């Protein structure tokens with residue numbers, strides 16, 4: 001995507017990013033802060049999250065806060081406690097990027113373990129629903145806000161062996177469509193983004209034998225991820241974007 005943007009594109013915008021320590025998440029968090037945003041980083045690994053927060057705050061002071069949350073263990077009650085901390089600290093949100101994702105295993109449905117099905121659905125769908133439900137009031141306090149879900153090509157057309165992951169991404173596409181209609185006359189826009197084939201840990205798990213030199217890198221996604229969080233995409237809602 002060709003997108004010319006100002007370095008202050010996201011100045012003072014408060015954006016929550018899940019899966020912040022992942023390859024795409026980390027790149028997005030740093031890029032958003034370089035464009036002026038304040039970021040709320042969510043991840044499950046305390047050390048990695050802390051390192052990222054410190055790195056970001058060395059780029060721009062007081063730009064990042066982090067919260068350890070394992071999406072597999074998130075409950076409605078634990079999410080309520082987290083959201084009340086966010087509400088007290090930030091009052092409103094300008095954006096959420098739901099980026100964390102669990103691939104599970106590539107197996108036929110017949111052999112798909114029930115425990116793994118539950119984990120993937122909890123991480124990729126249930127936690128996204130719970131956090132979105134609780135954070136919507138904070139998004140609606142902003143004069144323009146962007147709720148962005150991460151989808152995949154296997155969330156649009158089913159692919160054999162992609163099981164719970166694929167099905168969770170179909171559900172995310174549905175959640176995006178429903179929310180975009182429910183909030184169509186408000187300042188909140190709701191979209192999905194499909195990163196495509198990107199060189200990350202998850203991609204390496206899914207395609208261990210491919211030539212990684214042929215893949216794009218997270219940095220190549222940044223124009224699209226910036227556009228979707230900026231006011232330049234203010235009229236776009238209900239879309240599933242490919243990078």
Ligand SMILES: NC(=O)c1ccc[n+]([C@@H]2O[C@H](COP(=O)([O-])OP(=O)(O)OC[C@H]3O[C@@H](n4cnc5c(N)ncnc54)[C@H](OP(=O)(O)O)[C@@H]3O)[C@@H](O)[C@H]2O)c1
Pocket residue numbers: 018019020021022023024025043044045069070071072073098099100101102123150151152153194195196197198199200201202203
């Ligand atoms: N790479 C691609 O080609 C591609 C294509 C289509 C869609 N996507 C989507 O892009 C998003 C980012 O993935 P990625 O490619 O950047 O892979 P990644 O580097 O593996 O990032 C995945 C992120 O999800 C986090 N996560 C997984 N399980 C979690 C849990 N139980 N609780 C909290 N966080 C959890 C990981 O945490 P840790 O950092 O602790 O591991 C990591 O931060 C995902 O939603 C993925 O489905 C990627």
